[in-house]
Amino acid sequence: MRERIEKREAEIAVIGLGYIGLPTAIMFADAGFNVVGYEIRKDVVAKINRGNSHIVEPEIDYLLKNAVESGKLRATSNPGDIKDKDIYIICVQTPLRQDKTPNLEYLEDAVRTVAGAMKKGSLVIIESTVPPMTTSRMAELIEKLRGFKAGRDFYMVHAPERVMPGRIFKELVYNSRILGGITEESAELAEVLYRSFVKGQIFRTNSTTxxxxxxxxxxxxxxxxxxxxxxxxxxxxxxxxxxxxxxxxxxxxxxxxxxxxxxxxxxxxxxxxxxxxxxxxxxxxxxxxxxxxxxxxxxxxxxxxxxxxxxxxxxxxxxxxxxxxxxxxxxxxxxxxxxxxxxxxxxxxxxxxxxxxxxxxxxxxxxxxxxxxxxxxxxxxxxxxxxxxxxxxxxxxxxxxxxxxxxxxxxxxxxxxxxxxxxxxxxx
Ligand SMILES: NC(=O)c1ccc[n+]([C@@H]2O[C@H](COP(=O)([O-])OP(=O)(O)OC[C@H]3O[C@@H](n4cnc5c(N)ncnc54)[C@H](O)[C@@H]3O)[C@@H](O)[C@H]2O)c1
Known part of the structure; x- marks a missing residue:
C-alpha cells in the first residue's frame, strides 16, 4: 500500500463533500490521485461534477474546475462507485443534538457505507471532529459489519482538521497535522498519504490522543x-x-x-x-x-x-x-x-x-x-x-x-x- 500511495496509484474515496471534504478531495486530486467524492446530497454532487463549488472559499472555483476537468475528481451519490478503494477519508458533520449531546448518526452512516464498500487492506481515515474513543468504536463497528480485524485486515486513523474557513487551501498545506492511528502502521501509512501535499509538520500518535x-x-x-x-x-x-x-x-x-x-x-x-x-x-x-x-x-x-x-x-x-x-x-x-x-x-x-x-x-x-x-x-x-x-x-x-x-x-x-x-x- 505504501508504494501505491507513493506512486499516486492508490484510489481514494472522500465521504462528505462539505467545507472540509471538498477542499480535501481537491487537494488529493491536485496531488495526482484518482479521487471519488461520495456525498448524499444529489444537488451538491451535480454541481461539483459541473465544476462548480457549493461552498464559498478563496481559490476553490479554479482548483475545483482543474480537478474535475483533469478527470482526477468526480462526485457520486452511488455507494457502488466507491467499492474496493484503497483509502476512505470521512469528512461528514458531527453536530450536537438539541440537548447538547453529540449526534454521531452522520458518522455512523458514513462508516456503514465504507464498511460495505472497503476491501481487505483499506486505510480508513476519519477527519471529522469526534468525541474521544470514537475512532476505535468505529473500527469495532467495521469489524462487526465486515468481520475484518482492525490493524490486521484494515488500517484506521483519526486525522483531525484544523483549518479556518477563508484560509482553507493555505492551511491544508502549511498547518501541522496530528495523525492518530489505531496502530502505529496505520499512522505511518497516513503520514505517507498526507505528505503528498502537506508541507507543515506531521506528528503521529494514537487515535484517542x-x-x-x-x-x-x-x-x-x-x-x-x-x-x-x-x-x-x-x-x-x-x-x-x-x-x-x-x-x-x-x-x-x-x-x-x-x-x-x-x-x-x-x-x-x-x-x-x-x-x-x-x-x-x-x-x-x-x-x-x-x-x-x-x-x-x-x-x-x-x-x-x-x-x-x-x-x-x-x-x-x-x-x-x-x-x-x-x-x-x-x-x-x-x-x-x-x-x-x-x-x-x-x-x-x-x-x-x-x-x-x-x-x-x-x-x-x-x-x-x-x-x-x-x-x-x-x-x-x-x-x-x-x-x-x-x-x-x-x-x-x-x-x-x-x-x-x-x-x-x-x-x-x-x-x-x-x-x-x-x-x-x-x-x-
Ligand atoms: N468547517 C470547519 O471550519 C471545520 C474545521 C475543523 C474541523 N471541522 C470538522 O469537520 C467535520 C466536517 O465539517 P464540515 O464543516 O465540512 O461539515 P459540512 O456540513 O459542511 O459537510 C458535511 C457533508 O457531509 C455530507 N454527508 C453527511 N452524511 C453523509 C454520509 N453518510 N455519506 C456521505 N455524505 C454525507 C453532508 O451532506 C455534507 O455535505 C466536522 O466534524 C467538523 O466539526 C470543521
Missing part, C-alpha cells in the same frame, strides 16, 4: 474567552473598563488574556467542548461552566441595552432596536451559531421592532442609514471593519433616540449625545 488534541485546542480557546467574559462581569461591578485592565495585564510576559464580547459563535467552538465532555465518566465543571458563561453573553448585552433604555425612560416595548452585524466574526459572512441571533432571540418579544444590518449577510435592511432611521438603539454584535470609526454623531441625527451598545469593543470614546453601554465598559 488525536481526538483529545483537536477538542482540547478549541476548548482552550472557549475557556479562555469565558475567563475574559467573567472579567468583564467583574469590571462592571467594580466600575472599571475591562479592556484597559486587560491591556495592562497583558504587558506581563506570561499573561495573554483573551477578548470579552457578546458571545462565541462559529461551527466549532460552541460544540467541541461538549464533544470533549461527552465520553467522560464525570464532569469536572470548568469546561461546562465556561460554555454557560459564553452562552449567557447575549443576555449580558440585553441587560446593558435595557439599562440604557431605562436611562432615557423608554419602555422596551416601544423601542426600535438595530443589530449591527449578523456574522459570528468580523469581515465574514459566516452566521453559524452567531451570538447576534441569540441576542435577537433574547430581545425579540420584549421590544417593538428588531432590525438588522450586516454588510456581508442579508439582514432586514440594506444600508446602515436605512436601518438606523427613526430607531432608538443600535447594538454592535460583530467586529466588521465597516463598523469601526463610524461617525455616530452624524448617524445619531437619523435616530429617534440615541442609545449605543457596543458588544465588540469597537467604540473607544462614547459618542456625544448618546447613552452608551459596552460589554466590560464600567458601571451601568
Amino acid at each position: 488525536s481526538e483529545m488534541v483537536k477538542l482540547m485546542e478549541n476548548t482552550f480557546r472557549d475557556v479562555n474567552i469565558a475567563l475574559a467574559n467573567e472579567f468583564a462581569f467583574l469590571a462592571h461591578q467594580y466600575g472599571i473598563d475591562v479592556f484597559r485592565a486587560i491591556e495592562l495585564a497583558n504587558t506581563h510576559p506570561r499573561v495573554r488574556i483573551h477578548t470579552p464580547g457578546i458571545g462565541v459563535g462559529g461551527h466549532c467552538l460552541p460544540k467541541d467542548p461538549y464533544l470533549l465532555l461527552s465520553s467522560a465518566r464525570e464532569d469536572f465543571g470548568l469546561i461546562q461552566k465556561a460554555r454557560e458563561i459564553n452562552e449567557d453573553m447575549p443576555l449580558m448585552a440585553k441587560d446593558l441595552l435595557f439599562d440604557a433604555l431605562k436611562a432615557i425612560n423608554l419602555p422596551p416595548e416601544e423601542a426600535v432596536i438595530v443589530v449591527l452585524g449578523l456574522a459570528y466574526k468580523g469581515n465574514s459572512d459566516d452566521t453559524r451559531n452567531s451570538p447576534a441571533y441569540a441576542f435577537i432571540e433574547a430581545i425579540r418579544d420584549d421590544v417593538a421592532e428588531v432590525r438588522s444590518y450586516d454588510p456581508y449577510v442579508e439582514g432586514s435592511h440594506r444600508s446602515l442609514e436605512e436601518a438606523l432611521k427613526d430607531a432608538d438603539a443600535a447594538v454592535i454584535a460583530t467586529d466588521h471593519t465597516e463598523f469601526r470609526g463610524l461617525s455616530w454623531e452624524e448617524l445619531g441625527k437619523l435616530m429617534r433616540n440615541k442609545v449605543l451598545v457596543d458588544g465588540r469593543h469597537l467604540i473607544d470614546e462614547p459618542p456625544k449625545g448618546f447613552v452608551f453601554r459596552g460589554i466590560g465598559r464600567g458601571e451601568y
Whole structure:
C-alpha cells in the first residue's frame, strides 16, 4: 500500500463533500490521485461534477474546475462507485443534538457505507471532529459489519482538521497535522498519504490522543474567552473598563488574556467542548461552566441595552432596536451559531421592532442609514471593519433616540449625545 500511495496509484474515496471534504478531495486530486467524492446530497454532487463549488472559499472555483476537468475528481451519490478503494477519508458533520449531546448518526452512516464498500487492506481515515474513543468504536463497528480485524485486515486513523474557513487551501498545506492511528502502521501509512501535499509538520500518535488534541485546542480557546467574559462581569461591578485592565495585564510576559464580547459563535467552538465532555465518566465543571458563561453573553448585552433604555425612560416595548452585524466574526459572512441571533432571540418579544444590518449577510435592511432611521438603539454584535470609526454623531441625527451598545469593543470614546453601554465598559 505504501508504494501505491507513493506512486499516486492508490484510489481514494472522500465521504462528505462539505467545507472540509471538498477542499480535501481537491487537494488529493491536485496531488495526482484518482479521487471519488461520495456525498448524499444529489444537488451538491451535480454541481461539483459541473465544476462548480457549493461552498464559498478563496481559490476553490479554479482548483475545483482543474480537478474535475483533469478527470482526477468526480462526485457520486452511488455507494457502488466507491467499492474496493484503497483509502476512505470521512469528512461528514458531527453536530450536537438539541440537548447538547453529540449526534454521531452522520458518522455512523458514513462508516456503514465504507464498511460495505472497503476491501481487505483499506486505510480508513476519519477527519471529522469526534468525541474521544470514537475512532476505535468505529473500527469495532467495521469489524462487526465486515468481520475484518482492525490493524490486521484494515488500517484506521483519526486525522483531525484544523483549518479556518477563508484560509482553507493555505492551511491544508502549511498547518501541522496530528495523525492518530489505531496502530502505529496505520499512522505511518497516513503520514505517507498526507505528505503528498502537506508541507507543515506531521506528528503521529494514537487515535484517542488525536481526538483529545483537536477538542482540547478549541476548548482552550472557549475557556479562555469565558475567563475574559467573567472579567468583564467583574469590571462592571467594580466600575472599571475591562479592556484597559486587560491591556495592562497583558504587558506581563506570561499573561495573554483573551477578548470579552457578546458571545462565541462559529461551527466549532460552541460544540467541541461538549464533544470533549461527552465520553467522560464525570464532569469536572470548568469546561461546562465556561460554555454557560459564553452562552449567557447575549443576555449580558440585553441587560446593558435595557439599562440604557431605562436611562432615557423608554419602555422596551416601544423601542426600535438595530443589530449591527449578523456574522459570528468580523469581515465574514459566516452566521453559524452567531451570538447576534441569540441576542435577537433574547430581545425579540420584549421590544417593538428588531432590525438588522450586516454588510456581508442579508439582514432586514440594506444600508446602515436605512436601518438606523427613526430607531432608538443600535447594538454592535460583530467586529466588521465597516463598523469601526463610524461617525455616530452624524448617524445619531437619523435616530429617534440615541442609545449605543457596543458588544465588540469597537467604540473607544462614547459618542456625544448618546447613552452608551459596552460589554466590560464600567458601571451601568
Ligand atoms: N468547517 C470547519 O471550519 C471545520 C474545521 C475543523 C474541523 N471541522 C470538522 O469537520 C467535520 C466536517 O465539517 P464540515 O464543516 O465540512 O461539515 P459540512 O456540513 O459542511 O459537510 C458535511 C457533508 O457531509 C455530507 N454527508 C453527511 N452524511 C453523509 C454520509 N453518510 N455519506 C456521505 N455524505 C454525507 C453532508 O451532506 C455534507 O455535505 C466536522 O466534524 C467538523 O466539526 C470543521
